[in-house]
Amino acid sequence: MIYLDNAATTIHKPPCVVRAVTEALTSLGNASRGAHEGALATNRLVYRTRRKLASFFGCPESEKVIFTCNSTEALNIAICGTLHEGDHVITTVLEHNSVLRPLYRMQNERGVSLGFVPADKQGCIDYADFERMIRPQTRAIVCTHASNLTGNMLDIRRIGRIAKEHKLLFIVDASQTAGAVPIDMVQMGISLLCFTGHKSMMGPQGTGGLCINGDIEIEPLKTGGSGVQSFLTEQPREYPTRLEAGTLNGHGIAGLSAAVDFISQTGIDVIRAHEQELARTFYRLITGIPDIHIYGDHTSDERSPIVALNIADLDSAIVADELAYSYGIATRAGAHCAPLMHKALGTQEQGAVRFSFGFYNTIGECEAAAEALRQIADRRVL
Amino acid sequence: MRKKEKRLITAFYTTHDAMAFEEFCHEHGVPGRLIPLPREISAGCGLAWSAPPEDEEGLKVLLQSAGIIPQELRMLEV
Structure with a gap:
């Protein structure tokens, strides 16, 4: 199989990630649930991975x-965890849907109002729209770092400056970029960074995180076991x-930790350059195919x-089924x-x-x- | 059962602080280890740092150097 569905998940993981998860499966106890060596080993792993990720994303x-x-x-x-009754939020x-559905939920349950920065036919936005949409009730800007459909990236630093100037929370969905594009929360003005471990981070599924920049009060989505302050009736307030x-995914975190090491050792710029070359090569090879319609702004790097x-x-x-069935090429079709x-x-x-x-x-x-796509286009009737 | 002995026990606000202090002590060759939080400090659960009893002031300096505010620091027989 030629796997070209890495925006959904990376199927090929670095060997060190596989080794780390395998080793973890035979050695880890439950973090924060005891003081024996099994539990402490997991605590140490979790602690070190937090530090590693903080450094990786510039989380202070x-x-x-x-x-x-x-x-x-x-x-x-x-x-x-941050929006309240009457707040206004700007998004794009x-x-x-991982951004849209929680926002719609806040609209329905807390009367939060939403403003959407539009995009043109190439999926590009006008950054001035963020400023135009700001109202006295605006509390946050929530946006993706890169569209999972077109691949267009947003200028996060620029949006971060707008958010900072207007004292807004800036929540960024880095699902498509974490691990493949350098991110520094402080330099980019990001308040809350949301990432997944299994895409370009090349870690296991079931891992991800939220990085908080500064003193931001966030109400928990879940409450339950914490391993500390057992007689409190509420979730402890400390981050x-x-x-x-609940129990952390220690085995997954072991893999994520190894994945961060792999990216750091390989060089995020090396990874990005290779992936960009692949996408550019493919784009160049398919642009001449008759009746092909390519979405997104491919004039930008x-x-x-x-x-x-x-x-x-x-x-x-x-088309995706033909690619998979006749050519063994994995892509994704539909609404994304x-x-x-x-x-x-x-x-x-x-x-x-x-x-x-x-x-x-x-x-x-x-x-x-590209050749498979050309043959499908030539046959047209599948 | 082991015979009880006097130890300086440090309780933390978070497990993260406990792990940070353990790493700091290991890096600086400071004796001690993490133990279950003794009931004299809290009936809850969690971790505490158990250190030799001789140098309370030194332990306070170490905590400060590590940037950790302890929840409690007490001499106990454990």
């Missing part, structure tokens, strides 16, 4: 790196315990390694959990076939995928 305090099971959980904590039409009820497209009016699901982005692109009905590249892909795989 490592106790404010909260482990979650994915970006979605982190976004739910960030959004539902690029967002994934990270406040937001981490500020992109996630994603190429989303359609061939004429063919159903994206049928980004309904407003599809509306902006005009692809609600057709969806789009998304090719997303990862560190372990090769130029040869790009060429094979």
Whole structure:
């Protein structure tokens, strides 16, 4: 199989990640649930991984790196834990449902009002719209670092400056960029960074986190066992315990820790350069195919390694199935959990076939995928 | 059962602080180890740092150097 669905999850993990998880499965106790060596070993792993991630993302305090099971959980904590009755939030039409649904929930349950920065047919936004939409009740800007559909990246530093100037919380969904694009929360003005471990971080599924920059009060989404202050009737208020009820995914965190080491040792710039070359090569090879429609702004280098497209009016699901069944090429079709982005692109009905590249892909795989696409386009009727 | 002995016991606000202090002590060759939080300090659960009883002032300096505010520091027989 040629795997080109890395925006969904990276299927090839660095060998050190596999070793770390395997070793953890045979050695780890429960963090914060005892003082024997098994529990302490996990505590040490968790502590060191927090520090590693704090350094990796420029989060000033490592106790404010909260482990979650994915970006979605982190976004739910960030959004539902900070918004109050009557707040106004600015977001964009690029967002994934992991941002949109918690926001809609806040709209329904707490009367939070929402403003959406629109996008043009290429999925690009006008940054001045953020400022135009700010009202006295505006509490937060919530946006993605890169669209999971088009691959267009947003200028987070620029949006961060707007948020800082207007004293707004700035919540960033880094699902498509964490591990592949350098992120520094302080330099970029990010208040809350939500990331997943299993995509470009190349760690295990079931890992992710929320990084908090500064003194931000966040109400917990979950309450429960903490391993400390057992007779309190409420969740302890100290971070990270406040937001981490229940047993942590120690085995996954072991893999995530190894993944951060791998990225640091390989060089995030090396990883990014390789993935960009793959996406650019593929784009160049397919642009001449008749009736191909490629989405997103490919004139910019500020992109996630994603190429989303359609061939004429063919159903994206049928094209993706043909790629998988006849050519052994894994892509993703359909709506990509980004309904407003599809509306902006005009692809609600057709969806789009998304090719997303990862560190372990090769130029040869790009060429094979481009050739398969050309043959499908030539046959047209599948 | 082991015979009880006097120890300087430090309780922490978070497990994160406990782990940070353990790492700090190991890096600086400071004796001691993490133990379950004794009931004299709290009936809850959690970790505490158990250190030799001789140098309370030294322990306070260490905590300060590590940037950790202890929840409690007490001499106990454990």
